[in-house]
Amino acid sequence: MRIKVTSKLLPEVRRGKPLRVAVNGKWVDAYAGETVAAVLLAEGIQVFRHTARARAPRGVYCGMGLCYECLVTVDEVRAVRACVTPVADGMRIEIDAEPAL
Amino acid sequence: MIASYELAVIGAGPAGMEAALAAAAAGVETAVIDGHPAPGGQVYMPLPAGFEASRPAGEETEGERLSRRLDAAPLARLWNAAVWGIFPDESGSGWSIALAGAEVPRRIHARLLILATGAYDTPVAFPGWTLPGVLTCGAALTLLKNQRIAPFRRVLVSGTGPLVLSAAAHLSAAGVAVAGVCEANRFSRRALRHAPTLLRESRRLGEGAGYLSRLLLAGTPYRTGWSVVEASGEGRVEKAVIARLDAAGAPLPGSERNVEVDGVIAGYGLTPNRGLAQMVGCRLEYLPQKGGWAPWRGENLQTSLPGVYCAGDCAGIAGAENSRLEGQIAGTAAARELGKITAQQAEDFSRRVRPAWAQQQRFARALAELYPLPPGLVSLLQEDTPLCRCEEVTLGAVKQAVAAGAQTLGEVKMLTRAGMGNCQGRMCERPVTAVLLRELGAGAAPETTGSYSVRPPLHPVPIGSLLEDEDS
Numbered sequence: 001m002r003i004k005v006t007s008k009l010l011p012e013v014r015r016g017k018p019l020r021v022a023v024n025g026k027w028v029d030a031y032a033g034e035t036v037a038a039v040l041l042a043e044g045i046q047v048f049r050h051t052a053r054a055r056a057p058r059g060v061y062c063g064m065g066l067c068y069e070c071l072v073t074v075d076e077v078r079a080v081r082a083c084v085t086p087v088a089d090g091m092r093i094e095i096d097a098e099p100a101l
Numbered sequence: 102m103i104a105s106y107e108l109a110v111i112g113a114g115p116a117g118m119e120a121a122l123a124a125a126a127a128g129v130e131t132a133v134i135d136g137h138p139a140p141g142g143q144v145y146m147p148l149p150a151g152f153e154a155s156r157p158a159g160e161e162t163e164g165e166r167l168s169r170r171l172d173a174a175p176l177a178r179l180w181n182a183a184v185w186g187i188f189p190d191e192s193g194s195g196w197s198i199a200l201a202g203a204e205v206p207r208r209i210h211a212r213l214l215i216l217a218t219g220a221y222d223t224p225v226a227f228p229g230w231t232l233p234g235v236l237t238c239g240a241a242l243t244l245l246k247n248q249r250i251a252p253f254r255r256v257l258v259s260g261t262g263p264l265v266l267s268a269a270a271h272l273s274a275a276g277v278a279v280a281g282v283c284e285a286n287r288f289s290r291r292a293l294r295h296a297p298t299l300l301r302e303s304r305r306l307g308e309g310a311g312y313l314s315r316l317l318l319a320g321t322p323y324r325t326g327w328s329v330v331e332a333s334g335e336g337r338v339e340k341a342v343i344a345r346l347d348a349a350g351a352p353l354p355g356s357e358r359n360v361e362v363d364g365v366i367a368g369y370g371l372t373p374n375r376g377l378a379q380m381v382g383c384r385l386e387y388l389p390q391k392g393g394w395a396p397w398r399g400e401n402l403q404t405s406l407p408g409v410y411c412a413g414d415c416a417g418i419a420g421a422e423n424s425r426l427e428g429q430i431a432g433t434a435a436a437r438e439l440g441k442i443t444a445q446q447a448e449d450f451s452r453r454v455r456p457a458w459a460q461q462q463r464f465a466r467a468l469a470e471l472y473p474l475p476p477g478l479v480s481l482l483q484e485d486t487p488l489c490r491c492e493e494v495t496l497g498a499v500k501q502a503v504a505a506g507a508q509t510l511g512e513v514k515m516l517t518r519a520g521m522g523n524c525q526g527r528m529c530e531r532p533v534t535a536v537l538l539r540e541l542g543a544g545a546a547p548e549t550t551g552s553y554s555v556r557p558p559l560h561p562v563p564i565g566s567l568l569e570d571e572d573s
């Protein structure tokens with residue numbers, strides 16, 4: 001969820017320009033400056049991919065580009081770190097959210 | 102032509118920014134490099150481009166002040182530039198730095214290096230820690246403060262140290278229900294011994310107290326000597342289990358409680374991000390009070406390698422204020438090494454800055470003693486708990502490797518592939534070390550089990566840039 005309440009700890013912020021990105025073909029709202037991970041989490045999506053061996057679900061963990069758990073496909077480039085990749089208008093994001101192949 | 106500088110500063114957090122400013126002010130031809138789109142590092146991370154804070158004009162934060170000074174300084178700024186390798190220059194006169202990023206040169210050259218690459222949350226493994234919904238404190242704080250995203254509805258925050266309170270307070274401010282906060286350490290008379298040092302940092306104490314009172318006012322259960330021991334759910338976190346810990350940090354049987362949550366925020370202190378220092382060949386030391394393996398440094402923050410300095414949390418966890426001072430010290434030392442300032446000037450500077458630095462070091466030691474990483478947390482692991490997230494290596498597999506004779510991280514890696522994945526072992530070094538120490542028993546120590554080696558590329562880079570690199 002995008003934070004709506006403001007307080008001393010999290011004072012008011014205006015987001016960037018509205019734009020649209022496609023997540024597995026479905027268009028969703030996003031704002032310039034947001035990361036791919038932020039947009040997915042705002043959509044309530046926690047599972048970004050499944051592992052190669054155990055098909056175990058994975059999502060954001062370190063949030064700073066170091067753990068490689070948040071990998072998604074962006075505009076046909078595979079294994080992109082969602083937590084450090086900003087969105088762009090018209091971006092196509094593919095996630096691997098289904099446990100069965 | 103490859104751009105050449107007298108000094109390259111890698112990392113533009115408080116340490117790197119101050120180092121670059123100090124060196125540039127002394128007339129050193131300096132390049133400052135960061136993988137992020139803008140300077141700031143962890144504490145001073147600016148809002149993303151396009152976001153705008155609505156606050157009174159003219160009101161500037163400390164981070165904004167620093168980055169404005171950096172913008173005005175005579176130096177080269179390379180943002181969105183991830184350093185994936187540093188190699189000794191063929192001419193023997195410095196370093197060749199390999200960069201990945203759309204709009205930056207592939208290589209630059211520098212005579213001296215200041216590494217200021219910061220730190221990351223110390224990974225602690227427990228059953229369910231790989232489930233989506235388990236985030237580090239760092240991840241939660243970046244999402245909240247920088248992206249303005251509340252990732253969950255109802256969370257448990259567990260770990261040790263100041264970032265636990267900070268994360269919990271920010272979550273609560275964002276409207277997330279904080280079902281509980283578990284601080285793994287108990288406070289004892291140990292705290293009193295450090296009172297004089299702690300009290301001198303009244304602003305930071307006040308910050309912590311503010312977070313705590315905010316949580317208590319909201320009715321958040323705050324427990325000391327407790328920790329998350331398990332997260333579970335169908336495909337994502339639906340439940341967490343917490344338990345009381347014994348003096349060593351092992352969970353006390355029978356004390357478990359279930360908490361319904363959709364997220365677990367775990368932050369057990371910070372670990373120095375020492376990868377580049379290790380790659381260039383700086384000698385490492387194991388410093389439990391400073392977050393683990395870190396480069397050895399002399400009094401001017403020089404490493405064991407001539408011409409290479411380390412400043413800030415990448416050389417031992419000590420906080421933002423310490424990072425700023427170390428940046429100034431390293432930047433000034435580099436200027437002295439290049440002959441830009443006199444020995445007298447360096448001496449005068451040193452006399453001015455060292456008392457403040459000593460206080461920050463004392464403060465860091467006090468925090469490290471109050472919030473150690475409890476060794477007993479290793480007993481949370483079950484046979485099928487993954488230790489290495491990348492290669493999906495479980496506790497059971499690591500124990501088998503030990504049974505087969507493995508005594509070091511390198512040997513575990515060869516036998517199990519733990520540490521061979523994309524993260525180069527940054528996430529599993531701690532959990533695997535903890536298991537090795539337990540399984541090997543007396544005589545084993547982090548100094549004997551060792552550390553994972555680090556190889557270029559530090560981060561996977563597009564194949565194109567590696568091939569081109571071989572050509573040149």
Ligand SMILES: Cc1cc2nc3c(=O)[nH]c(=O)nc-3n(C[C@H](O)[C@H](O)[C@H](O)COP(=O)(O)OP(=O)(O)OC[C@H]3O[C@@H](n4cnc5c(N)ncnc54)[C@H](O)[C@@H]3O)c2cc1C
Pocket residue numbers: 111112113114115116117134135136137141142143144145182183184185217218219220221222238239240242243264371374377412413414415419420421422424559
């Ligand atoms: C989420 C979080 C919140 C924190 N909050 C506080 C706080 O409130 N108060 C406090 O005192 N401390 C806080 N800390 C601790 C914090 O790490 C330090 O206080 C401070 O940020 C350290 O400064 P630094 O300059 O050493 O490193 P950082 O600020 O971490 O800066 C390191 C920089 O190096 C860059 N970098 C690293 N590797 C590379 C590479 N290979 N190529 C290019 N660039 C690279 C990074 O992008 C980063 O910008 C926090 C830490 C975290 C993780």
Ligand code: FES
Pocket residue numbers: 059060061062063064065066067068069070081082083084
């Ligand atoms: S969450 Fe760790 S790399 Fe993105």
